[in-house]
Structure formats: structure tokens, C-alpha cells
Amino acid sequence: MRKLAFWLSRGAEALAALMLAVMFGAFLVTILFRYVLNWPSGSASELSSVMWVWLVLFGAGFVLREREEIRFDIVYGSVPPWLRRIFLVITAVGIVGLFLLSLPAVWDYVTFMKVQRTAYLRIRYDWLFSVYVLFAVAVICRYLWLAGRAIAGHDPMSPEPEEPQTRAKGD
Template sequence: MTRIFSWYCRGLEGLMALMLAIMVIMVFGNVVLRYGFNSGITVSEEVSRWLFVWMTFLGAIVAVREHGHLGTDMLVARLPTWGKKLCLVVAHLLMLYASYLLLTGSWQQTLINWDVSAPTTGASVAIFYVVGVVFAVSAIVFLLHDLWRALSGQLGDAELVMVHESEEQGDIDRINAELARRDAEEAARAEQARRGGKP
């Protein structure tokens, strides 16, 4: 399951890169045409706006998977294991409810705007809203997977705190965990060498 999630997120990252490239080409091309040739790409502004919205939501999907959204861990990090697990379960249930609300609202807006045409492209305005459905479905799957791992005891104590107050703090925590692991390995090797040296 983890491998499927990784492939999915890698695909989303590739799609976001493509969307960003299209946005840059359209906006830059529009500027050059407007100031250099008194012309322009008519659909540039509308398509760029849609791509930006899609990129934001797809990036949020990847962030949900990688636990990249910022939060406050000041209290949760100090709780015992059962407290961390309880907070994680409650937080995931609330996020699942919020994702459900986003799913139903986005789906209703998609249906309402299905026959509404955009002013410059003539495409359905539902394209703008269906990304909420994509995000909500993906987030619900990821959140349910994390919730199942937490309830089945597959998460370690450090993994029970899935938010960090800053990106730098997340990096620091990962580095500290790696250093602690290395120190433990070196201590075990030193102890083994000391015992092996005894007559």
C-alpha cells in the first residue's frame, strides 16, 4: 500500500511540475506578445488561474501524505504514548470530517457548474471545482490509512506526532533521531567489543 501511495504522490509531483511549466510559458508568452507584438494569448489568464488552483490542491495531497502541513506540537510532544495516540485519533477524525465536508461541497459545486461555460476558453467551470473532489478523496484515503496504522499499533512513539511547528523543526527532529540511532549503534558496538575483550 505504501508503494502505491508513493507512486501516486510521485505522479502528482510530476503533474504539478508540468502545470507549473505550462503556467510559466503561458504567462511569459502572454507578456512578450502583449508588449512586443501588441497581441496576446486570450486564454492565458483563465487557464493559468485554473492550473494554479489545481497545483495548490495537488500539492496539499502530497503534504497530507508526507505529514508536511504545519501544526502545533508543543503540547502533544510532551504527552505519554497513549495521549499522543488519543490526540492523533481525534485529529484524524476531525480531518476526515472536514475532508467529507469538502468532498460533498465540491461535488455539489461541480454538478451545479457542469453546464456553465468559462468566458474565454468555453470549458466547463466544473473543472475549477472538481479538484476539491480529487483532494478530498485522496486525503480521506491517506487519513484512513494513517488512522488504521495508529489504531493497530504500527506507529512508533515518534511517529504519533505528525505535525511540526516549523519545517526547520521537522528537519531538526529527523536529524536528532538519526543521531540518536547512530549513538545507540556505536554504544552497542563498544559494549560488544568490551565484552569480547574480556578473558
């Protein structure tokens, strides 16, 4: 199971890297078209914006680890592990509750937006915004998992287990 999680994690990182590369390429094309060739660059600019939205939400939902998130943790880091677990469970209940509460409205909005398309690339807005639904479900699953681990006694500040080795010994 850990190997599968490892490879899914690597796949998500590769997809995020691909989105970043596409966004950067579109950004360079926008600069070339607008400032060097003096041509319109709406499609490249729009692609860059679409990739930004997808990269941020996909990355936050599937690539970013709990330990890598930026937070104000002076109090959190100074309390004993049992209290950190309680903090995490309370936080998880709040986050999961809010995301579950908002999910039906988010779904309605995203599915409603199928009637509109982006200006240049003609991407349907329901496809464009669908990444937020994926993000919301990923956050719900992540915090349910974190709360379960905290309830089982795992200290949220303890080091994560090492990732499985993908190479044979001696490589």
C-alpha cells in the same frame, strides 16, 4: 504494494511538476504578450490560473506528505507518543467527519457548474472544479489511513520507512 505506492507517488509528483511547468510557461507568455507585444493575453492568463488551482489542490491531496505540512506543533511534538496518537485520531475524526459532511454539497455544486465555461479557454467549470472532489476524497482516505496507523500504535512523529530502491546495486 510499497513499490506500487512509490511509483504512484512519483507519478503524482511528475504530474504536479508538469502542471507547474505549464503554469510557468503560461505566465511567461502572459508577460510577453501583455508587456512586450502589447497583445491581449487572456487565454494564457486563464491557463495560468487554472493550473494554479489544480496544482494547489492536486499537490495537497496527492503529493504533499503529512510530515511536510506546515503546522504549529510545539505542544504536539513535546507530548509522549501515546498522546500524539490520541491527538491524531481526534483530529482525523474531525477532518474526516467535516469532509464527509461537505462531500454531497460539493458534488452537487461541481456537477451543477457544468452549465458554465471559462471566458477564454471555454473549459467547463465542472471539469475545472472536479479537482476539489479528488482533493476531498484524498484527504478523507489519508486521514482514515493515518488514524488507522495511530490506533495500531504507530507514532506519528517517527521517521517514515525508506522508499524502495529503484536502481540496481552499483548504479
